[in-house]
Amino acid sequence: MIRFDYARPTAVAEAVRAAGDQHAAFLAGGTNLVDLMKENVARPLHVIDINRLPLDQIEEREDGGLRLGALVTNADTAYDLRVRQHYPLLSSAILAGASPQLRNAATNGGNLNQRTRCYYFYDVDTPCNKRNPGEGCGAIGGVNRIHAILGASPQCIATHPSDMCVALAALEAQVQVTGPDGSRTILFADYHRLPDDEPWRDNTLRPGELVTAIDLPAERFTHNYTYLKLRDRLSYAFALVSVAVAMRLEDNGRIGDVRIALGGVAHKPWRRREAEEAIRNEPPGEKAFDTAARALLAGARGQGDNDFKIDLARRAIMRALAQAAAGTPQSQIDKRIA
Known part of the structure; x- marks a missing residue:
């Protein structure tokens, strides 16, 4: 060091x-x-x-939403009664990640900004454009079982490791930041970025900016939701593929509002609104779920070792949509897939 x-x-x-x-x-x-x-x-x-900054509180907003302080721990966020009651998708996603010991220490702001777990990024003796721009990407043509199938570039195929962020993408949260030029709000969809030609830039923070809070909107999905995480081990492992679904069923039983976000497949939480639009007003079922999955995964490309992720993701999306539609969210205690 x-x-x-x-x-x-x-x-x-x-x-x-x-x-x-x-x-x-x-x-x-x-x-x-x-x-x-x-x-x-x-x-x-x-x-x-x-x-020591005063950023360790969860506060109710005037519009009915919640403001999560950047220094609130993941554990305190997941177990907060207001989060559990009004944003159970977020609580479930947090509890799917890491271990209790890590969740007791990790913070909400830190979770947003954690770096990839790509093997080559961590091994300073191998080439990595994210760590040292211009070196090349060792994962391309190398061992790439955990790597991206969507949104990758010739410069980088790393994935974002967060579970919490996948749920925040589906909930359409906002990130509050403060920097040398003052404070601003970043839509969650605009916070993380794809690698393109600058894979060392994980997000759209400007130099010197600090995340101060995460705002959750007043709109809630408290019944038809799920966070499904598929991994090599049932605990303490990063996602090969994860799916966050927030759904609302209309009185006629058809799908109303629906949000679907994927983790473990791209440099950022992956969401395509056209996939959600494709199944709005459709009856929930295998046909609609397959349509959404194929739209979400359009253009997916494996790198050899991770080719299996494409079909795994398709089946995971369909299973997660079925869980959400039935109101039977995946348990993060009994992790066997429902």
């Missing part, structure tokens, strides 16, 4: 000023950053510990 300066501000403005350098990093729970520093992948010269 390299030498670095350490600061522990007590105000957001102070933290932003301290991060006025591209070689600075914010430290919250540290469950990802500290590992990256130990592995010599992240080499910040300035570490700004933000744990």
Whole structure:
């Protein structure tokens, strides 16, 4: 681990000023950053510990939604009564991830900004455009079982590892950030980015900007929802494919509003509105679910080892839609697929 300066501000403005350098990093729970520093992948010269900032509350908004402070832990968010009652999809997704010990330390803001778990990104002796621009991508033509089947580029086929973010994409959350130029709101769909020609940029944060909160809209999906996560082990493993579904059935039994987001398949949580539009006003069933799955996965491309993900994702989408339509969400305690 390299030498670095350490600061522990007590105000957001102070933290932003301290991060006025591209070689600075914010430290919250540290469950990802500290590992990256130990592995010599992240080499910040300035570490700004933000744990004294007043960002550790969940607050009700005037419009009926919730504001999740960036420093609220994943565990406190998942078990908050308001989240469990009004946003059970989010609670379920959080509980599907990591371990209880990590959820007790990891923060909401940190979850948004965690880095990929690509083998080549973590191994400093292998080429990685995300870690060192211009080196090449070792995963292309290499071992790529966990890698992207959607939205990849010739520069990078890494995936975003978060479970929480997949649910937030389906719920159409908003991210509140503060930086040198003031505060702004970023739609969740615009927060993370595809690799394109700049795979080292995971999100659309500007230099020095700090995530302060995540806003959940007043619109709620409390009955017809599910978070289905498929992985190599039933616990403490990242998703090969995950599916978040938020659905509303009309009085006639047909599908009304529906949101579908995928994890484990792209550089960001993957959502295509045309796939959702294709099954609105349709009766829930295998035909509609297959239509949505094929639309979501249009253009999917494997890299060899991960070719299986395409069919796995199709079947996972159909199963998740069936769970949501039946009002039988996947249990994160008994992880056998319902």
